[in-house]
Amino acid sequence: MGQEKLDAFFNHLFDSKKMMGSVAIWSRDSLYYANSIGYADVHRKAKNDQDTKFRIGSITKTYTAVLILKAVEEKKLNLNTYLSDFYPQIKNAEKITIEQLLKHRSGLFNFTDIEGEDIWEQDFHTEAEIVQYVANEKSNFEPNSDYEYSNTNYTLLGFILEKIYQKNYADLLQEKICKPLKLINTYFSTETDVDKNEAISYNIQNEYIQNSTVNFSNHPASGGIASTAIELNKFLAALFNGKLISKASLDLMLPENKGEYGMGIEKTSFKNPVGYTHNGRINNYLAEYWYFPQEKLGIVTLSNAINVALFQSQNALIQYAYGKEFALPDFEQTKDLSKEQFAQIKGTYLEHGGKITITISSDGTNLIFQSSEIGQMYVPFRYKGNDIFEYEDEKVVLEFKPDEKRVLLKEAESVFDFIKI
Known part of the structure; x- marks a missing residue:
């Protein structure tokens, strides 16, 4: 099946006002396919391209988990260390371990669910202010008794990294991951900068409506990284091929059962091939990756405006990678209406x-x-x-x-x- 059909698929998404963004397939250490559609900045008519940076939302957690496990390998931290060593003011801190934070088994309330958080996150906040913001929230369950996804876990992990290294998260990301892998379009920053070819987030209406700004100081290690579809694939390939952490550490990250969360990584529901995934969302920055270690195949979609499921993009990409046919969706009807x-x-x-x-x-x-x-x-x-x-x-x-x-x-x-x- 020719590349033209996949190009036509993504052009169809943009022409139908379904998506703006960037996609890439990485196969056995090389770029297999890449495409970008729509605008990074609608007002200036600046188009998305392969170097446009998108906020990857909670995919940031995969990077943070790698940084934590590198700290363990460097004997700066232990997975059994208690949160109380760093933040005794957090509820149940004396019972919550680093491992439980990584696996979302702490019971800590998700700070993004606090009423009014969407307004609060528009301003810069310090570490002390963020910790105070979450410290008084209730615990949802006793540590390690259950699983519940919570951004609070990874926000605290980021601050812990800063404490043990005496460096900020942005510098640690560069030192431990980006520079060794020569990633020039991956970084953490607190604000979106269009002059750096960063995409603005939009809501799709009869026109594109720019979303309210987010200050990523409030999502440091839980959702603040900016990257490209190609560089996210490079990161995944390096991670799964032993270029960032040891195989033993990677094995700790990977969940055993389908749909289960490990450390910053979830196992896909596919029967075959066996794969791993994470998605992310801040405003209409929606992002998702699939990585299949046996095939050394990475599938990535990053968007800055979307009103279809990311699965439609991801599925078209993997079908193309396997040489299978896929159809252009018809956006002029629903399954119930003509x-x-x-x-x-x-x-x-x-x-x-x-x-x-x-x-x-x-x-x-x-x-x-x-x-x-x-x-x-x-x-x-x-x-x-x-x-x-x-x-x-x-x-x-x-x-x-x-x-x-x-x-x-x-x-x-x-x-x-x-x-x-």
Whole structure:
């Protein structure tokens, strides 16, 4: 199958206002395929390219886990060390080990779930302020009794690295990972800089709406790294081929069961080939990697605007890598509505008497909802019949009135009226 078809697939995503971003396939120590679509900066018409840097969100955790295990190898740290050695003010710190932080088995409350955190994270905060921010939150379970993903775990791990090395996280990342691998487009910084060819995050509406800024001082080791699809692949290849940590340390990182979280890495649900993954999201920076050690195959998608599942991109890439056919998704219908029916309700709507807009589109299967107010990634709705769609068992309902070019958004006791524009 020719590269032209895969190029056409990604052009189709961009032309349909489904995605802007960058992708790459890495096969046996060399670049097999790369492509970039859309804009890093819509206002300046600066296009994404192979050197455009994207925030990779929680994929940062894979790098942080590597840095922790390098610290263990250098005898700077022990996996059985207790959190209380560094932060005794954190609840249950005397029971929580470094290993439990790595595996999300600490019980610590996820600070990104704190009400108002989306506003709080827009400003710079010091280590002391961040620790204080999480110190008073409840524990969700006794350490090592359960698993629950929490950004708090890796934020604290980053600060611990800074304490034991007396260097900041950005410098440690460069010293221990980027410089040895000659990665020039991978780094940690607190703010997005378009002059460094960094992509801006956008919500897709009838136009691209820039998301609110995030200060990554609040996501240091849990979600703040910027990188490219090619360099993320280079990092993965180096990690799995013994160029960063020992095989024994890598084995500690890797979970045994499908869908299980190890140390900064999750095992894919694929039966064959055996692979490992992590994804990330901050605003509409959505990122995902798959790596298959036996095949030495890396698949990476990074985006700065998207309203389809990243799986659509990842799946097309792996099908191409294996020489298999894949189809262009049809975004003009859903599985429940014909093209004619869907054409009547798709588009952008403005709140009656307000400024909020919502956009209705399709990912080729489901009806997709996006709101300008919350700047979030797409939300799929389920069809209930009679032009009514629901999300999460009727917690949110969309009732379309096609003849009037209106839609009612019902949430709890509130009803919001939107007019198609």
